[in-house]
Amino acid sequence: MTTTLLTYAGPADREALVTRTGGVPLAPAGTAWPMCADCEGPMQFLAQFLLDGPARPTARADGPDGPDGSAGLVMALFMCQTDPGMCEAWSPTDGANALRLYPAEGLTPIPAPAAESEEMLFLGEANAVDLAESPLDDYGSAREEWAGVDGRSLRHVLGQLGGRPLWLQADETPSCGSCDRHMDLVAQLEEGPNHATAMNFGGNGTAYAFVCGPCGEGAFLWQC
Numbered sequence: 167m168t169t170t171l172l173t174y175a176g177p178a179d180r181e182a183l184v185t186r187t188g189g190v191p192l193a194p195a196g197t198a199w200p201m202c203a204d205c206e207g208p209m210q211f212l213a214q215f216l217l218d219g220p221a222r223p224t225a226r227a228d229g230p231d232g233p234d235g236s237a238g239l240v241m242a243l244f245m246c247q248t249d250p251g252m253c254e255a256w257s258p259t260d261g262a263n264a265l266r267l268y269p270a271e272g273l274t275p276i277p278a279p280a281a282e283s284e285e286m287l288f289l290g291e292a293n294a295v296d297l298a299e300s301p302l303d304d305y306g307s308a309r310e311e312w313a314g315v316d317g318r319s320l321r322h323v324l325g326q327l328g329g330r331p332l333w334l335q336a337d338e339t340p341s342c343g344s345c346d347r348h349m350d351l352v353a354q355l356e357e358g359p360n361h362a363t364a365m366n367f368g369g370n371g372t373a374y375a376f377v378c379g380p381c382g383e384g385a386f387l388w389q390c
């Protein structure tokens with residue numbers, strides 16, 4: 167098995183229908199901005215991924231159409247940053263983060279709710295993503311080799327698409343609430359290339375987005 171790395175490709179258009187970190191979330195018209203179940207504040211938008219279908223990331227970083235010309239899905243990730251450290255944003259079940267799946271057609275930016283600061287809602291920059299195939303089958307080795315060969319910073323590896331999760335702590339693969347099967351990893355996500363605009367996974371943490379394709383359910387969590 168190979169590993170598909172997500173690598174930093176410079177600034178992204180904040181509203182583009184591409185796989186990116188940061189920027190503005192796209193969703194069907196009328197979608198409400200996700201709110202934290204703990205503090206009831208609006209969550210921070212982290213990233214969106216284009217998927218061929220549930221749990222099937224597209225083989226490229228841009229273009230909304232799936233391989234058969236179908237529109238595919240967008241997976242959007244959110245996390246509470248109202249008072250970082252207070253709400254259990256790391257938890258797959260606490261309601262302080264959100265993984266949403268939207269059909270990738272007719273999407274529009276979700277209107278931003280009132281918030282005390284821009285930082286509560288948005289990361290400081292939007293990053294475009296390239297995909298890099300590695301022949302290595304474990305993410306940890308693949309990212310180190312990529313950085314070594316290309317002479318780039320390890321921080322330019324933004325994560326992986328699919329594959330096997332590299333756990334920093336114990337294996338926390340979520341089970342689907344509907345069918346009870348283990349969910350599939352859609353993406354593992356690093357904090358980002360720049361400390362000033364990084365996602366807050368506890369400091370050098372890493373996050374995991376899982377989906378049960380048949381049921382259309384997802385779960386997001388992070389470890390550090």
Ligand SMILES: [Zn+2]
Pocket residue numbers: 202203204205206207246247248249253262
């Ligand atoms: Zn909260």
Ligand SMILES: [Zn+2]
Pocket residue numbers: 342343344345346347378379380381382383
């Ligand atoms: Zn299921």
